[in-house]
Amino acid sequence: MDIRTICVHGCDKRYDSTGAVAVPIFASATFAHPAVGQSTGFDYSRSQNPTREFLEHTVAELEGGAEAVAFTSGMAAVGALMELFSPGDHIVASNDLYGGTFRLFSHISQKNGIKFSFAGTPQDIETAITPATKAVFLETPTNPMMNVIDIAEVAKITQSKKLLLVVDNTFLTPVFQRPLSLGADIVLHSGTKYLGGHNDTLSGMLVVNDAALSERLRFIVKTTGGGLSPFDSFLIVRGIKTLAIRMERQQESALAIAKWLTGQSKVKKVYYIGLPDHPGYEISSRQASGYGGMISFSVDSEQTAASILENVKIIKYAESLGGVESLITYPMLQTHADLPESERLARGIDGCLLRLSVGLEAADDLIADLKRAMNS
Ligand SMILES: Cc1ncc(COP(=O)(O)O)c(C=O)c1O
CATH class of the missing domain: 3.40.640.10 (Type I PLP-dependent aspartate aminotransferase-like (Major domain))
Structure with missing residues (x-):
């Protein structure tokens, strides 16, 4: 079935x-x-x-x-x-x-x-x-x-x-x-x-x-x-009951947002496995039938990171992921705060890294929210 x-x-x-x-x-x-x-x-x-x-x-x-x-x-x-x-x-x-x-x-x-x-x-x-x-x-x-x-x-x-x-x-x-x-x-x-x-x-x-x-x-x-x-x-x-349709829609929006992030001068790197230049794209395409709704990205400074976290309105600055509400997380201070600093930095989890869980809001609204917060 x-x-x-x-x-x-x-x-x-x-x-x-x-x-x-x-x-x-x-x-x-x-x-x-x-x-x-x-x-x-x-x-x-x-x-x-x-x-x-x-x-x-x-x-x-x-x-x-x-x-x-x-x-x-x-x-x-x-x-x-x-x-x-x-x-x-x-x-x-x-x-x-x-x-x-x-x-x-x-x-x-x-x-x-x-x-x-x-x-x-x-x-x-x-x-x-x-x-x-x-x-x-x-x-x-x-x-x-x-x-x-x-x-x-x-x-x-x-x-x-x-x-x-x-x-x-x-x-x-x-x-x-x-x-x-x-x-x-x-x-x-x-x-x-x-x-x-x-x-x-x-x-x-x-x-x-x-x-x-x-x-x-x-x-x-x-x-x-x-x-x-x-x-x-x-x-x-x-x-x-709605898992399949949520996954499909969250993935669609995540791809649009990942592409938009890639073109932003304040964004230094986008980690989304659905982008063909992601090092895991080829393996993902083989072993999975989709790329999901999770994006991490690095910005040019800790100030830009703070500006995004403090100024997003639709997207909530909160831990967790995968829900209908989009959430943005600061791994350094939240999900990965207990990692020793040297190990955290060795993994690339620094003050410029943000993690976005794309929810079910309209992708255009999420992009507008990120754009305004990034330039606040
Ligand atoms: C990949 C992954 N595994 C396990 C967990 C732990 O799950 P829970 O928060 O439900 O205890 C999390 C929580 O963020 C997670 O992201």
Whole structure:
């Protein structure tokens, strides 16, 4: 079935006989048992709840996976993922990553004995692998530098060495990129972003194809308690109904804005993977069916950056991305503030870098907003 149709209708699970078109919010912490030793399939909502189950089945179908697990945030999903590993294990991760993921790796997982190396190309990833390596963790495109990596190329390496390949698919979503079909073992989402799509709630997802892995993740969520609430599950299901059309429209506007930015004298560099001169354009065109709605760009000075942030009116100066409202972020002070300065600068995240999440407003209005703010 076409992904646009799955988005609208969700999975084919139904939980009542009323014919309700929208999945009900099962606001129940616990479920009564019909008899001793029997269950309706639901016992206690920390383990599973019908509304969350509907969301999980829907996201699994969208990603072409067998199972998905929904968490209270993207970071809760990354935290649960780390529970798959033990002290002494080693993970190779993208050298450009969402700052919160980097913070979790370096402040929590490392304290728990997991070691990390960072690499940007398949060759460098292969070189970084040691006998203790258990997984490779990729973002593609990366947040915020929009680096692209060939997922299938990395999958060849991880499969030959029997390592798990995890791909954070937050930026492109299954509408444009399906990492499991390219050889990944686990897909991660901050569902707060495009899946939810309305900047009104948080969520996180892990999607897998392997039954044993799925069982381990179910045990972790049941035991550590980070499963998404019924109400938030409903909001994400509702958001997903319009995911495909939002992605298409946000991408169309992002391309127009990226082209406009390229012609501005105060803009020094535009990082949008849909521009043919982006170094990741060719790989993106092969492994994904679209380029998404995220643009990073560097301006000529910190004053220009501040002027844009302080003078945009339609676009909001706020963290997060992927929603219907356009948001502009200052990675240096927001999403990547916890990165040590030297590492931040080495990745190109300086006082001139801005990240724009293009929403659903008219592209011409967004361009006019940026133009006025840039010249204020
Ligand atoms: C690529 C990426 N992964 C994970 C996360 C974490 O998600 P959340 O904010 O839902 O915890 C974010 C948040 O910005 C992100 O951009």
